[in-house]
Amino acid sequence: MNPLAIIRQFFQGLTAETTPGQIGAGITLGFLIGLMPKATLTAQLLIVLMMATRVNIPMAILTVFAVSLVNPLLDKITDPMGYALLTSEALRPLWTKLYNMPIAPWTGFNNTVVPGGLVLGALLSAPVYFAGRRFGVFYNEKFRDRVMNSKFVKGLKASWLLDWYFKGAV
Amino acid sequence: MRWSYLLPRLTLLLLLWAFFFFAFDPLLKWGMIKGIEKGTKAKAEIAVLKTSFLHPSLKIAGLAIGDSKEEYRNLLEFSELSFSAEGAPLLEKKLVVDSASLKGLRFGTPRKTSGKLPLVKEEPSELVDALVAESKGFALERAADVKTDVAADYKVDPAELESVKLAKQLEESYQKDYSDISSRVNAKKYEAGLDAMKARYEKAKGEKNFARQAKDYADIAKEVKKLTADFKKDKDEAEAALAKAKDAFKAVEEARKKDMAAVMAKMKLPSLDTQSIARMLAGPLIAEKTAQAMKWMGLARKYMPANTKGVLKNEARRGREVHFPKENAYPTLLVRRLELTGELGEDPLEYSGTVEGLTTQPQVYGRPTTAVIKGAKGARRLDFKTSVDATGEEIKTASELSYAGMPVAQLQLGSPSSFMVEITNGTGAFEASLKTAGEELSGKAAFRLAGASFKPKADNIKAAPLRSAVESSFAGLSSAVIGAEIAGTIKSPKLAINTDLANALSKAFSGAMGAEVKKAQEAAQKKVDEALKPYRAKLDNMAAAKQAELEGKLKDAEAKVTGAGEKLLKDLTPGKMKLPKFKL
Numbered sequence: 001m002n003p004l005a006i007i008r009q010f011f012q013g014l015t016a017e018t019t020p021g022q023i024g025a026g027i028t029l030g031f032l033i034g035l036m037p038k039a040t041l042t043a044q045l046l047i048v049l050m051m052a053t054r055v056n057i058p059m060a061i062l063t064v065f066a067v068s069l070v071n072p073l074l075d076k077i078t079d080p081m082g083y084a085l086l087t088s089e090a091l092r093p094l095w096t097k098l099y100n101m102p103i104a105p106w107t108g109f110n111n112t113v114v115p116g117g118l119v120l121g122a123l124l125s126a127p128v129y130f131a132g133r134r135f136g137v138f139y140n141e142k143f144r145d146r147v148m149n150s151k152f153v154k155g156l157k158a159s160w161l162l163d164w165y166f167k168g169a170v
Numbered sequence: 171m172r173w174s175y176l177l178p179r180l181t182l183l184l185l186l187w188a189f190f191f192f193a194f195d196p197l198l199k200w201g202m203i204k205g206i207e208k209g210t211k212a213k214a215e216i217a218v219l220k221t222s223f224l225h226p227s228l229k230i231a232g233l234a235i236g237d238s239k240e241e242y243r244n245l246l247e248f249s250e251l252s253f254s255a256e257g258a259p260l261l262e263k264k265l266v267v268d269s270a271s272l273k274g275l276r277f278g279t280p281r282k283t284s285g286k287l288p289l290v291k292e293e294p295s296e297l298v299d300a301l302v303a304e305s306k307g308f309a310l311e312r313a314a315d316v317k318t319d320v321a322a323d324y325k326v327d328p329a330e331l332e333s334v335k336l337a338k339q340l341e342e343s344y345q346k347d348y349s350d351i352s353s354r355v356n357a358k359k360y361e362a363g364l365d366a367m368k369a370r371y372e373k374a375k376g377e378k379n380f381a382r383q384a385k386d387y388a389d390i391a392k393e394v395k396k397l398t399a400d401f402k403k404d405k406d407e408a409e410a411a412l413a414k415a416k417d418a419f420k421a422v423e424e425a426r427k428k429d430m431a432a433v434m435a436k437m438k439l440p441s442l443d444t445q446s447i448a449r450m451l452a453g454p455l456i457a458e459k460t461a462q463a464m465k466w467m468g469l470a471r472k473y474m475p476a477n478t479k480g481v482l483k484n485e486a487r488r489g490r491e492v493h494f495p496k497e498n499a500y501p502t503l504l505v506r507r508l509e510l511t512g513e514l515g516e517d518p519l520e521y522s523g524t525v526e527g528l529t530t531q532p533q534v535y536g537r538p539t540t541a542v543i544k545g546a547k548g549a550r551r552l553d554f555k556t557s558v559d560a561t562g563e564e565i566k567t568a569s570e571l572s573y574a575g576m577p578v579a580q581l582q583l584g585s586p587s588s589f590m591v592e593i594t595n596g597t598g599a600f601e602a603s604l605k606t607a608g609e610e611l612s613g614k615a616a617f618r619l620a621g622a623s624f625k626p627k628a629d630n631i632k633a634a635p636l637r638s639a640v641e642s643s644f645a646g647l648s649s650a651v652i653g654a655e656i657a658g659t660i661k662s663p664k665l666a667i668n669t670d671l672a673n674a675l676s677k678a679f680s681g682a683m684g685a686e687v688k689k690a691q692e693a694a695q696k697k698v699d700e701a702l703k704p705y706r707a708k709l710d711n712m713a714a715a716k717q718a719e720l721e722g723k724l725k726d727a728e729a730k731v732t733g734a735g736e737k738l739l740k741d742l743t744p745g746k747m748k749l750p751k752f753k754l
Contacts, residue, residue, distance in 0.1 A: 039489045071488065081491050086492040099494040102261035113489030 014051030018056060018144055026056035027063045028129045034067025034076060035117030040108030042118070060073070074120070075113055083118025180610055186700045202230075203455040210245060212236035212283045219551065226255040232578065236285020237278070243280050248512065249274030253505065264500040268507070275512030293691050302585070326433060326694075328416065328701040332451075333425035341712060347415040348716045357409045357727030360401045364734045367394055371741060383662045391742045398735040404725050412720060416713055424664075426702060433694045444535035447679075451591065456615075456667055460656065467606075471565075471660070501531035514545065514552065517577065521545025521552055532560040549575035549597075564608035574599040578619060583619045583652075583671070589628055591671065596622025609659045617652045624650070624671075644677040647671075 029050045036043035050060050067074070086095060098104040110112045147153060199219040206214040223426025253270035255464035328334045367390050374386035431446040481620040505528040513520055523543030529535045538559035544553035584590040596619045604613030623750040626644045631637040650671050658664035680688070 075488055082489065083492070092494070095492075096494045100497050102258065105263045110492050111489045112492065116489070157464070 017019065018104070018136070018140060020133040020136030020140065023056045023059050023139060023145060024129045024132030024134075026050070026058075026060035027132030027135065028125050029053075029055055030060035030063025031067055031124070031128050032121035033060070034064045034119050035078060035113070037113060038068075038113060040114060041106040042108055042114055043114070045107075056136075069169060071122070074117075078116030078120050080116070081113045081119055082112030085115045085119065086110060086112060088131075096102070158167075176536050189206065192267060197222055206235055210235050211287060212245065213283075213287055226257065226260060228253055228255075234279075234281065235621060236281060236287075238286075238682040241284045241286045242281055244276075244279045244285065246275065246277050247279055248276070248482050250274055253508075259500045262500065263502070264505045266500050267505040267632055270505050270507055270508040272510045273512075274509060277514065300457075302457070303411070323550060323716065326526050326697040326701045328705070331425075331701055332696065333422050333429050333698070333702050334705050335421055336425045337702065337709050340422065341709050343418070344368065344415055344517065344709070344713060344716070348412070348720070351408045351411045351415070352720060352723065354391075354406050354411075355724060355727060357401075357723075357730060358729045360727070362736070363397050364394070364731065364738065365395070366405065368734075368738060371738060387742045391739060394684045394738050398732060400727070405728060412717060414719075418711070419709065422706065422709070426698060429698050429702075430691070430695055433698055434691060437694065439692065444668070444672040444676045445666070447675050448652075448667045448669045450585065450588060450656070451675070452669050453582060453665075454585065454651070455581075456654045457665065460654075460665060462654065468658065481736060484600065488707045496534075501529040501534045503530040504528070504535060510541075510543065515576075517547075519545050519547045519550050519552060523554070532558075536561055544551070551575060565606070566608075567604070567606045567696045569602075569604045571600070572600045573601075575601060578622060579620075584627075586627075589640070589675075590627040592625045592627065593619060593622045593650075594625070596620060597646075604656070609661065611660055612655075612657050618635075618649070619651070620649045622648060622650070624648075639678040639681050640675065643674045644671075647674065692715075 029046065033043055033046045036046065038044075085091060095110065097122065098109055120159065174410045181552045196219075198221065199216050202213050202219070203216055213236040215232070215234045216230055218229070219231075219448045220229045221227070229250065229252040231250045232247075232450045233251070235244045235245045237245040250273045251270070253267040256268060259266040370386070370390055373391065374383055375509070377383040377386060427445065432451075433445075506526065508525040509522075510525060510526060511520070511522045521543050522545065523541060525539065525541040527535060527537050529539065532539070537558050538561060541555065543552070543554040551572070551574045553572045554570070557567065559566045578593065578596040578598045581589060581593040581596075583593065599618045599620075600615070600616035604611065606612075613752065624644045624647045626641050628637045628640045631640060649667060652669040652671070656663050657666075
């Protein structure tokens with residue numbers, strides 16, 4: 001993923017797409033991406049989804065970093081979950097078929113933490129989304145104006161280079 | 171949808187293309203150079219590296235790798251390596267190359283610039299160091315004083331003898347091996363298993379359903395047979411393991427011989443033992459070549475695939491990767507056939523050959539990697555074949571090399587501090603074979619020299635009769651055979667060296683002052699034997715006692731397990747089953 005595009009979306013997201021729903025969705029997507037090993041097609045596709053939809057990107061990126069930091073602990077849950085799924089006799093035909101398909105191995109589906117992470121992410125997506133939405137309400141009430149009026153954002157606005165690059169979006 | 175995001179993707183794709191077009195090849199080249207330098211601890215150069223993505227291919231030209239030991243010499247160089255990858259396996263994250271070509275492979279070529287890397291130290295080889303020290307320490311200078319009964323003054327300290335140290339080590343390791351082996355034959359485990367089956371038999375006896383009872387009886391009988399067979403297998407394995415542990419004692423005898431040579435050297439007396447003389451003459455040269463070969467082998471093993479055959483392999487950075495059966499199984503990396511051409515030696519001998527089945531996952535490929543190389547020029551003939559089989563539980567290799575008609579301009583044997591032979595203008599024929607299975611290795615090599623002139627440098631021999639005997643023993647010589655046998659493990663190889671030059675030298679020693687030296691040697695041997703005797707006796711007694719103990723234990727357990735098993739099987743015979751009564 002183009003790092004410049006991510007930085008651009010990050011700054012834009014500080015002031016745009018800040019409804020509680022968008023913040024909640026960003027945190028949920030970030031949580032899911034954070035659980036994945038990043039060098040897999042699954043994680044890359046989720047990043048594309050994050051960038052392509054109108055979710056709050058700064059919150060999503062911050063959540064990715066936060067979840068990635070605690071991955072060694074979360075792996076203790078996702079690894080056995082994924083192992084149970086990958087060694088399940090009922091699912092064996094599906095995995096074998098995927099394993100024999102082109103492209104599919106790039107998704108890293110046969111790595112225990114990928115299916116484990118997807119299942120854990122799916123199970124926790126609703127509580128994470130609602131918690132994120134509540135955080136969004138809190139953020140909009142307490143922080144949004146402070147962020148908008150912060151020297152950092154004002155400085156960015158004043159920079160002609162960034163203004164040109166962001167096309168006045170900040 | 172965020173179209174402002176989606177549209178710039180095209181720009182990104184363009185940037186990606188530009189990256190691969192302009193920057194990927196230099197970055198890959200840099201990464202490869204750094205990787206090779208890390209592995210070989212010397213400078214590496216690549217003149218050209220070109221990749222193509224539409225028709226996936228790689229071309230490397232002008233690769234040269236410096237020798238970490240010789241600053242201005244290359245370990246190897248080649249003019250071109252090229253291959254094209256198959257497209258379909260790439261979609262499955264697999265790199266499969268049907269045919270590759272490696273041209274102009276040469277070893278030991280001179281280089282214009284230094285191949286040394288800063289802050290890199292070559293690790294010393296124990297094998298080379300030991301043989302060089304033995305060669306340097308080979309004493310000749312006091313041969314004239316032998317009549318002064320030098321052996322009588324010399325005291326042997328048991329703590330310094332290698333054989334005593336080894337006997338102590340073997341005692342410890344044997345005791346550990348014994349406790350491991352002994353715990354493996356756990357009769358209680360089998361007795362408990364038989365008790366459980368007895369309980370199942372009692373339960374099945376009371377079963378009223380005839381068909382179910384018959385099935386239960388058959389199941390129990392099958393399990394009893396399996397249990398007794400397992401016990402027998404464990405017992406046989408234990409006996410074999412104990413015998414193997416005792417085999418290690420043979421090394422004490424070898425160590426004793428070395429102690430003898432060391433004691434003779436300390437007494438500044440020449441050894442008459444041809445093995446010691448052969449080690450002094452050809453040891454440093456052979457050890458250096460062996461250490462070099464072991465270094466290559468170590469490097470190859472480092473990049474050799476692991477021999478884990480299980481379904482689950484922990485090869486991912488996070489989590490574990492579970493593998494499934496493949497309809498068309500491709501290894502992650504496979505080069506089906508590599509055509510190879512190159513040159514050998516200063517007067518280049520051109521050779522060509524093929525390497526087949528180069529892969530990172532031999533278990534998936536299911537075939538060993540093989541290489542065949544042949545070359546000829548005038549009277550010179552080169553034949554090399556090797557096979558690396560990593561498809562099983564342990565990696566097995568078998569290699570054979572034959573190089574005949576090799577010109578030998580100059581060759582020095584021995585050590586300048588003791589005795590040296592300079593061999594010039596000869597022709598050599600080298601034959602070697604080497605096999606490895608896991609960590610174990612065994613092999614032999616022979617180097618036959620013909621039409622050469624031998625010039626001894628015996629200035630260090632102060633005793634005039636001995637010096638002239640040594641010089642005359644080499645006078646009419648024009649051919650020689652140097653042989654070596656290698657055994658032991660890859661980490662700790664054991665070399666046995668023999669040469670007919672040693673026989674000539676030994677005869678010269680014996681002829682000139684053999685009787686006196688032999689007398690001194692016998693006295694020294696007596697001292698070494700006396701020092702070693704209590705340790706050797708302790709080791710032998712301990713082994714005999716432990717063997718008797720294990721035999722008793724196994725006999726007792728066998729009686730219990732087999733007896734109980736046979737009784738249970740007797741009870742389970744159809745004759746003991748109550749057949750249902752049918753009223754007709």
